[in-house]
Amino acid sequence: MIASLVSLLAAAAILLAAFGLGRPIWRGLRTGHDDPLETTVWSVGLGLVAFGTLWTLLGVAGLLYRELIAVLTVAAAFWALGEWLQASMQRSADRRLARRTPTKPEEPTSRIAAPSENLLKLLAACCFVALLASLTSALAPPTAGDALCYHLELPKRFLAEHRLAFLPDHENSTFPLLVEMWYLWALALDGGVAAQLIHWALGAWLALSAVVLARPIIGRDWAWLAGAIVLLTPGVTNQMTAPLNDVGLATMTTLAVAAWWRAAIDDESPRWYLIAGLFLGAALGTKYLALLFTAAWFGTWIVLAFHQRERLTPWLRGAATMLVLAATLAGPWYARAAWHRGNPVYPFFQSFVDDGATATIRESKLALGRTPWGLAAAPWAVTMSPDRFGGRGHQLGCAFLALLPGVLLARRLRGVRILLGISAAYVLGWFLLRQNVRFLYPLLPLWAAPCAWVWIESRRLPRLHSSLVTLSLLGVVALGALWPVYRARNHWAVALGMESRVRYLQRTEPSYPAALLANLLADEETQILSQDNRGFYFAANVTQESLYRRRTGYNQSGRDLATTLRNDGFQYLLLAESTGDDGIEFDGTLSRLVDRQLRTDGEANFRQLAEYNFQDTDGAARHYRLLRIEPITMTATRNRPLH
Amino acid sequence: MVAAQRESTAKSPALGKARRQLATMFGFDRPSDASAARAERIAPWRATLFTAWCLVVCAAYAWSLFRAFN
Numbered sequence: 132m133i134a135s136l137v138s139l140l141a142a143a144a145i146l147l148a149a150f151g152l153g154r155p156i157w158r159g160l161r162t163g164h165d166d167p168l169e170t171t172v173w174s175v176g177l178g179l180v181a182f183g184t185l186w187t188l189l190g191v192a193g194l195l196y197r198e199l200i201a202v203l204t205v206a207a208a209f210w211a212l213g214e215w216l217q218a219s220m221q222r223s224a225d226r227r228l229a230r231r232t233p234t235k236p237e238e239p240t241s242r243i244a245a246p247s248e249n250l251l252k253l254l255a256a257c258c259f260v261a262l263l264a265s266l267t268s269a270l271a272p273p274t275a276g277d278a279l280c281y282h283l284e285l286p287k288r289f290l291a292e293h294r295l296a297f298l299p300d301h302e303n304s305t306f307p308l309l310v311e312m313w314y315l316w317a318l319a320l321d322g323g324v325a326a327q328l329i330h331w332a333l334g335a336w337l338a339l340s341a342v343v344l345a346r347p348i349i350g351r352d353w354a355w356l357a358g359a360i361v362l363l364t365p366g367v368t369n370q371m372t373a374p375l376n377d378v379g380l381a382t383m384t385t386l387a388v389a390a391w392w393r394a395a396i397d398d399e400s401p402r403w404y405l406i407a408g409l410f411l412g413a414a415l416g417t418k419y420l421a422l423l424f425t426a427a428w429f430g431t432w433i434v435l436a437f438h439q440r441e442r443l444t445p446w447l448r449g450a451a452t453m454l455v456l457a458a459t460l461a462g463p464w465y466a467r468a469a470w471h472r473g474n475p476v477y478p479f480f481q482s483f484v485d486d487g488a489t490a491t492i493r494e495s496k497l498a499l500g501r502t503p504w505g506l507a508a509a510p511w512a513v514t515m516s517p518d519r520f521g522g523r524g525h526q527l528g529c530a531f532l533a534l535l536p537g538v539l540l541a542r543r544l545r546g547v548r549i550l551l552g553i554s555a556a557y558v559l560g561w562f563l564l565r566q567n568v569r570f571l572y573p574l575l576p577l578w579a580a581p582c583a584w585v586w587i588e589s590r591r592l593p594r595l596h597s598s599l600v601t602l603s604l605l606g607v608v609a610l611g612a613l614w615p616v617y618r619a620r621n622h623w624a625v626a627l628g629m630e631s632r633v634r635y636l637q638r639t640e641p642s643y644p645a646a647l648l649a650n651l652l653a654d655e656e657t658q659i660l661s662q663d664n665r666g667f668y669f670a671a672n673v674t675q676e677s678l679y680r681r682r683t684g685y686n687q688s689g690r691d692l693a694t695t696l697r698n699d700g701f702q703y704l705l706l707a708e709s710t711g712d713d714g715i716e717f718d719g720t721l722s723r724l725v726d727r728q729l730r731t732d733g734e735a736n737f738r739q740l741a742e743y744n745f746q747d748t749d750g751a752a753r754h755y756r757l758l759r760i761e762p763i764t765m766t767a768t769r770n771r772p773l774h
Numbered sequence: 775m776v777a778a779q780r781e782s783t784a785k786s787p788a789l790g791k792a793r794r795q796l797a798t799m800f801g802f803d804r805p806s807d808a809s810a811a812r813a814e815r816i817a818p819w820r821a822t823l824f825t826a827w828c829l830v831v832c833a834a835y836a837w838s839l840f841r842a843f844n
Contacts, residue, residue: 514831515834515838529832536824540824600828
C-alpha cells in the first residue's frame with residue numbers, strides 16, 4: 132500500500148509541476164478562456180510539453196540527473212500551489228462582489244436543449260467506475276511487452292547514462308520520444324508504476340481534451356457526453372493501464388485540433404495558432420503516426436480553404452505559425468534519427484535510403500489488404516474482430532460504429548463535416564499504411580462530437596425508436612465502464628498492497644525471475660544479450676539479439692561464438708523459446724548456436740545459471756535460460772590439463 | 775396518433791408507465807424538446823433504419839464478445 136501511495140504521490144507531483152509551469156504560459160498567451168476546466172486542461176498540457184522539452188534538452192546536454200529533475204519538480208509544484216492559492220482567493224473575492232451586484236440571468240451556452248441531469252449523472256458514474264478500475268490496474272507494476280521493450284526501457288537507459296544515448300541495437304532509440312521523456316521523469320521520482328500512472332492521467336486528459344474540442348461544436352453541456360464516449364472506449368481504458376504512447380499521442384493531437392478550431396474556425400484570437408503549433412509539435416515528437424494525422428488535417432484544411440477563399444490569408448499565416456513551431460519542437464527528434472540512421476523516420480521507408488532494407492510496410496500488417504471492398508468493410512471488421520488489427524485489448528467498442536452513420540439522418544451541424552473530413556483522410560492513410568486499431572485513437576475525439584450530436588438528434592426519433600436506441604447506447608456505455616472492472620480483477624491485490632510487487636511480477640512477468648537473478652550477479656555496466664526484448668527489469672544493459680544479429684551478422688561470421696560475444700562485450704545470455712502453440716515466437720538462432728557449442732565444449736564457454744518455464748496469463752508458454760559467458764581466464768584455467 | 779398511443783398505454787399500463795419513466799429520466803419529455811421534436815420528427819422509415827442499425831451493431835458486438843470469451 133505504501134508503494135502504491137508513493138507512486139501516486141510521484142505522479143501527482145508531476146501533474147502539479149506541469150500545472151505550475153504551464154499556468155504562466157497559458158496566462159501569457161491571453162486567449163480569453165479562463166474557466167477552471169479550460170485553464171486546467173491547457174495549463175497541464177502546456178506544462179507537460181514544456182517539461183518534456185526541457186528533459187530532452189537536458190538529455191542532449193548530458194544533464195539528466197535524478198537530483199536535478201527532483202529539484203525542478205518540487206520548485207514547479209510549489210509554484211503550482213501558489214497559483215492555485217491565488218486563483219482560489221480571486222474566486223472568493225469575485226463571489227463576494229457578485230453577491231453585492233445584481234446579475235442578469237445566465238444565458239444558455241448553446242441553442243441545443245441541455246441533456247437531462249440523470250443522463251449526466253449516469254455518465255459521470257460510468258466514468259468514475261472506469262477511472263477507478265483502470266487506476267487500480269495502473270497501480271500494478273507494468274508488464275506490457277512494448278513498455279518493457281522500449282517505452283520504459285529507453286528512459287531507464289537514458290537516466291542511467293544521464294543523456295539521450297544512441298543505442299545502435301535498439302531500433303526504437305531514435306524514435307520521437309516525448310512521452311518517454313515524461314516516463315523518464317516518473318522513473319527519476321519513483322519507478323515504472325508512476326510512469327504507468329502518467330499514461331493513466333493522459334487517458335483522463337484525452338477525455339477532457341475531447342470535451343474541450345466538442346464545446347464549440349455541440350455546446351458545453353453535451354460536450355461531456357463526447358468526453359464520456361472517449362473515456363469509455365475499451366481500448367482507451369486498457370491503454371491507461373500500461374505505459375505506452377498511443378493515448379498520449381491522441382491527447383496531443385486533440386489539443387492541437389481544439390486550439391486550431393478556436394483560431395481557424397471560430398475566428399478567436401490568432402494566439403490559438405501558437406498553442407496549436409506547440410501541441411502539433413508535441414504530437415510529432417511523440418510518434419511518427421502524427422505525420423499522417425498532420426497530412427490528413429492540413430489536407431482537409433486546404434480543401435476548406437478552396438471553399439472559403441476570403442479566409443485564405445489569415446489561414447496561411449496561421450498554418451505557417453503552426454508549422455514553424457511544430458518543426459522547432461519536434462525537429463530535434465527527426466534530426467537525431469537522420470544523424471544516427473540516415474533516415475529521419477527510421478525504420479520506416481528505409482528502402483528509400485537503403486536498397487537492402489526490408490520493407491516496413493508489410494502485407495502482414497494489412498489485414499484487409501488494399502482493396503476498395505476492404506476499405507468499405509473496415510469499420511465493421513475493426514469493431515467486431517479487433518484481434519485481426521493488433522488485439523482485442525485495443526478495441527474501439529461499438530458506440531462509434533452504431534452512432535456515426537446516424538449523421539446521415541441528423542441535421543447538419545457546423546463543424547461535424549470538418550471533423551469527419553479529417554477522419555476520412557486519416558482512415559484512408561491508416562488503411563494503406565498500417566491497419567492497427569490503436570493507431571485510430573487520434574480520431575476518437577474527432578468522432579465523439581459527431582456521435583454526441585447523433586445522440587442528441589435521436590430525440591427526434593419516434594418514441595419507441597428513441598427508447599430502443601437510448602437503451603442500447605446506455606448498455607454500450609455501461610459495458611465500457613465494466614471492461615476496466617473486469618480487467619482489474621488480477622490487479623487490486625497488488626494495488627492495495629495485499630500482494631507485494633515482487634510476488635506479483637514473479638507471477639505475471641516472464642522475464643522477471645531471470646532479471647532478479649541477473650540483478651544479483653550483474654551491475655549497470657554489465658552487457659546481456661537477450662532473445663527476449665523485455666529489458667526493463669534488468670539492472671544491466673540488455674541488447675536485443677535480433678537487432679545485434681542484423682547489424683553484425685555474428686551468426687554467419689564463421690568465428691567461435693563465445694569469442695565473438697566476449698569480444699563484443701557481452702557477459703550474459705538470456706535465451707528464450709516458445710514451448711506452446713500460442714503467443715510470441717522467438718527467433719531460435721542464438722539458442723541453436725549456444726546448444727551446438729554446449730554439445731562440443733561442455734560448459735567451458737557458457738555456464739547455465741538458471742532455467743525455468745513460464746506460462747503467461749493468456750496461456751502462452753515460454754522457456755528461459757540465463758547463461759554466463761565464462762571469462763577467458765576461467766576458460767583457460769578449466770582447459771588446463773590436471774597434473 | 776396521440777389517441778392510438780393513449781390507447782396502447784391503456785392496454786398495457788405497465789409498459790406505458792415504464793416508457794414514460796424512461797422518457798422523463800433521460801429528458802425526452804421536456805416541453806422545449808417535445809415541441810421542437812414534434813415540429814421536425816425524423817421520417818419513420820429512416821428512424822426504423824437507424825434503430826435497426828444500432829440494434830444490429832450492438833447485438834453483433836455482444837456476439838463477438840461472447841465468442842471471444844468462449
